Amino acid sequence: MSSQLTVHLSILLFWPVAFATLGALAPRRVAPVLALIGALIPLGYAVLLLIDFDAGRSGSLQYVTDAEWIPDLGVRYKLGIDGLNLWLIALTTLLWAFSAVWVALRPTERPRLFAFHLGLAETAVLGAFLAQDLLLFVLFFDLMLVPFYFLVGQWGGPARVGATIKMVIYTLVGSLLMLAAAVATGVLAGEQSGSELTFVMSDLVRTSLPEDTQRWLFVAFALAFLIKMPAFPFHGWMPDAYRNMPLPVLAVFSAVLSKVAAYGFLRIVLPIFPDASVDFQTVLLIVGLVSIVYGSAMAFTTTEVRLILGYSSIAQLGFIVLGIFALRPEGGQGAILQMVNHGLVVAPLFFIVALLSERSAGSESIRDMGGLATRGPVLASLFLIIALATLAIPGSANFAGEFLILLGVFQTKLVIAVIAFTGVALASVYMLRAYIRTMHNRTPTNVASSDLSVRDGVVLVPVVLVILAFALYPQAALSDGEGGVKAAVRSAQAVSEGKQNPATAASAAPEVTP
């Protein structure tokens, strides 16, 4: 099965940017069609891959594309899908299609250039998920930021230039350190194993670097990923960037880019630096915990709707960090599930922000909103579904994800799990506050409540349907992801259990069947 389909991942990867370039050069009338095709075909591809994926072998790479690219530097062009990135790729293509339809139905200025940058961004993100070579991953990770620099700087809000430069520099400090660490990893691993220089992840996983080397490499990678997510205390770039980003861009940025960072932990950091992961486990768990508490607290005190969602993202990513650094398969699976869930809920939420602000005379502060449900029952229902999913109401897929994460953390660090449980309650507070303040209560004078138009429904309803479907059957993602997560977490888990229990160092983790 895998050898026949090797070219498909490259098509999936480069299709968005190819059509975006065509769209940028095409006549004005053809351009929106090209942009839509550029976003919808990858979605179709991803769905086919979902159906065709063999969950039984999810721990190993499928649909592998492996070609020589730069032999002098040891970089190979290697793409592959396994349990870790399958659903994330599906999420990426779905949300970019969502954004493309949004932009097609609510056009912006200079739409061709806008679509070009969005397409380039989708290719870069897909590349980061698909890459199986460390330098290829770093290349796409750094490339991800370039189109967003332009999207914010040219189409953003009033303080856009400063916000975008701050965002790019803040993120790139970490990413450039990661570049140095990635090159060092390849070089040192090559020296250690005596073989020639290679950056292919599967080869790097096999070599075991000395512990102190692992430590500083871990720090560089962790810094890059924590800044990207963002996690407390590296979230300084978030408020301005979120305030000034155009909403369609913000939807994919918040939903997908943060997941690349979390995925990076599972794909690179845990398998290649297991000893350092165990050494820094407590630190990272505390970072996740503080992110949850801080993000939730800020989310239910701020009045700007965008920042409510921004801080809630910090909190949700905090949960994902907890799941990853529980260093157990349950935690990892919960993390993957939550990555998909959070993406699915936050993107339509930003669309709803656009709808809310339209109805509130352009304001995005919840002080100026209220009573929007009175003449907008459909909008209110959809918003309620998404809001309940975000706060992880039992019955939603988010609940399954958070349950797994907390289960994983419970088994390793009890205290942190107990404190993290409060995060679940806090999520309810900020999400319900946002819903009630905007949808219920009295209607202020300059607010005009109206229902969802068909045009807006075309954008919103598909994603809500996906959320509902996922809520009914999250097992789909869990069974696909199980093998991949187990493989990713295996060495770190072994080191961690070895340290806790030197006598029974080889005890296996209990199987997870939620």
Added chain:
Amino acid sequence: MTPKAPSIDFAAISPLIALLTGACVVLLLGLLRSRFARTQLVPGLTIVTLGATAGLAIWRWGENTSVLSASLRMDDLTLALTLLFVAGAIATVLLAWRGVAPREAGHGEFYCLLLATVLGMVVLVAAQNLVAVFIGYELLSIPLYVLCATELRREKSLESGLKYLIIGSVGSATLLYGLSFLYGATGSTDFSGIAAAVRVSDVGDDVLFLTGIGLTVTGLAFKASVAPFHQWTPDVYEGAPTPVTAFMAVATKAAAFGVFLRLFDVALIGTASTWAPALAVLALITIVVGNVGALGQSSLKRMLAYSSVAQAGYMLAGVVVSTQLGVQAVVFYLAAYLLMNLAAFAVIVVRERETDLGDDMAAMHGLGASRPWLAWPMTIAMLSLAGFPATAGFFGKINLIQAVVENDYAWLAVAIVLGSAISLAYYLRVIAAVWMRAPGETGRARAVPARLAASGRPLIAGGAPEADEAGGSRAAGDRSDKEPGAHAAGEGRAAEGPEPGGLPDPGHAAAAGRTEAADPGPAPAASAGSALGRLRQPEVVFVALICTVGTLFFGVYPSPLLDFARDAGDAFTNLF
């Protein structure tokens, strides 16, 4: 016994002969009275000469021969760098074709000096002998001093030439002093002799020898703009005519690093443990100074000057490691650096001739909307200089990082990436100016005291009098411009960062500091973006486009350039 004439391998030195012949022919042709001969034939023949040199270099590729009593070695490194010099020189000819400098200084003279400089560079990187090094160094430098001053009626240009002459002479005197100490300590002027002496005896610890190394490094650091001997770079780059600045930025740097590689990786490699840590520290200082210095600049040429200092720091890290990979990394980076810089300078040249803002960042405002053919080259050049993926600069940095990490200089790798992170601040500002600002919009105070403008004293930042270049090319004949300051009227400049050097300027303290006052100052500055209209300069735009395409191509598929660099590195036989 019949004395035998020494055999000269003419085929091997054919690139040098081509350059010399071309220089003489061009100089003579410049004496013709016909306007066509002077303005079209002379530059055309210059390009033909450079093309012939490149062709001969490619013809001789792979044949590593020592010529002229082993004083020069025409091997792959020499030929690779020759190709880089020729590429830079051809671009310079294209940038200068419609420029003011050849017209004012005489076409024949200008292009002859350019060819002579290239000749000096080839001799310098081919040198295997201390005397040949000095000959090459001087032959490279002296025409360049004059070239900097060729915009005869612009005071900043003359100032830059004079400054370069004085400081460059100090540099070459230091170099000569150091070379003489090396000779004194080892008894030989040949690199092989020096290497043998270091290997055989313990002259590597001799004070005379170490002093010689120190002075030699100083002399070469002047040429390569390595801190703390970089002080001349911002002023000279800013004052010189932009095509000459472009040439200096790319070709002189390549020549300087070529001789760094030769000297330190051939002659002095035995004492690497002595000089390598010192050079590594110099590299670190250079990276920091270059990046920090560029942060506050509003003049693009000054900013690119500081950025070239920082890039010199990155490349010096590649020299430090003295390995095959290090040499390959340096040559690759020099080639990538040539492409990115030429694209940026080409756009600056076009805008200088179209607006009266000179090389100020304000000349870039609004390019994204109105001139995409200029906006994209500048954007990609800046992204590549910062090391973003999908550009040649990304792989250049990766190559350098690989080279230093493999040789236990991991802290230099961290310095390189942190320097790149700092550099983002100024490179992104340029991109923001191109895409995110409307023409005429300024973010800094631009007040100029009226007395300063009227006095005709040059302002610190930017060469506003480039305007006479554009005006002159449209007027029938030359137009002498007695008051460069008059053109600068109405254009304030934000004060520079802490700058040593520069003419003492009474307005310097008076000119507004970096305050965020939005007042654009007198009206002409605000409308400057469209002041002089568009000129047809296809050859300059061509340079920009071809360098951009090269940057992107090698960013996606760097292998050809890596092979090219590796062949150059293979010329060294005794590396680590």
